[in-house]
Amino acid sequence: MPDFQQPSVDGEQLEARYAFAKRVALAAAQRAMGFYTRRSSLIVEHKGSDLQDVVSIADQNVEAFIRGELAMHFPDDGIVGEEGGSGGLQARCIWVIDPIDGTACFLNGLHNWCVSIGLLVDGEPLLGAIADPNHGELFHGFVGHGAFVNDMPLQAHGARQVREGLVGVGTTHRPGKENFLPFISRLLEEGGMFVRNGSGALMTAYVAAGRLIGYYETHLKSWDCLAGLVLVREAGGRSSDFLRGDGLLGGNPYLVAAPGVYEQLAAMIGPSLDAP
Numbered sequence: 001m002p003d004f005q006q007p008s009v010d011g012e013q014l015e016a017r018y019a020f021a022k023r024v025a026l027a028a029a030q031r032a033m034g035f036y037t038r039r040s041s042l043i044v045e046h047k048g049s050d051l052q053d054v055v056s057i058a059d060q061n062v063e064a065f066i067r068g069e070l071a072m073h074f075p076d077d078g079i080v081g082e083e084g085g086s087g088g089l090q091a092r093c094i095w096v097i098d099p100i101d102g103t104a105c106f107l108n109g110l111h112n113w114c115v116s117i118g119l120l121v122d123g124e125p126l127l128g129a130i131a132d133p134n135h136g137e138l139f140h141g142f143v144g145h146g147a148f149v150n151d152m153p154l155q156a157h158g159a160r161q162v163r164e165g166l167v168g169v170g171t172t173h174r175p176g177k178e179n180f181l182p183f184i185s186r187l188l189e190e191g192g193m194f195v196r197n198g199s200g201a202l203m204t205a206y207v208a209a210g211r212l213i214g215y216y217e218t219h220l221k222s223w224d225c226l227a228g229l230v231l232v233r234e235a236g237g238r239s240s241d242f243l244r245g246d247g248l249l250g251g252n253p254y255l256v257a258a259p260g261v262y263e264q265l266a267a268m269i270g271p272s273l274d275a276p
Ligand code: IPD
Pocket: 082, 098, 100, 101, 102, 103, 104, 170, 171, 172, 197, 198, 199, 200, 201, 217, 219, 220, 221, 224
């Protein structure tokens, strides 16, 4: 709980942060697009020994831009960013940012990538903005105010069975990947079908938009999904308890889904979804 030294966060200050998230996500996405159009000249580095875990100057430059805007407008807020680490975590307002979600797509010329900016207030996801410049879509939401793509309200799918729609899936080489194929197998057995587009933030936004009936990832980091969690909840969807334990800094398994199929999908994943 915040102590008496913490500044208050009233409605007006949250509205200002919501406007900020949308504006900066759009500006950051345009900046990323500048790199995307000349991606063949970018030097690609690998994070650790996993050759699939890539990063370029584009990710670093875009995150530095977002951090600069934050320092200018909300210098006392905390931050968790994929490329630059975390700081100020004692603050009531903590920004959770992924400068480019879908980096492998970005570097390979596939259009599934976005900028994701979310805000936690007192430990709860409060607002989020996800900008996809390839499709001209800004997904955004604010707890109690709804979720939108551009100006259009979002609503989760009305499916009651997994065979009624598409389920987004994803995995990495991190622990948890052993749960991936058993899930796919069960999904197919029950008449479902899967897609993997390579951006956890976008697949989460698509669940909020009713384009996907669910999205399961064996292990995600908070910057991949924090902004999207707000959208899913505001659109009437359900999510697993992603922030439990060390979720904010270490990540967790992740499921978001339309309310009518959440339990069916969770049963296909089994206890690993909520394991400590
Ligand atoms: C990745 C994407 C991908 C998911 C990975 C993430 P990045 O983020 O969201 O869809 O499968 O778990 O790490 O590395 O492109 O920011």
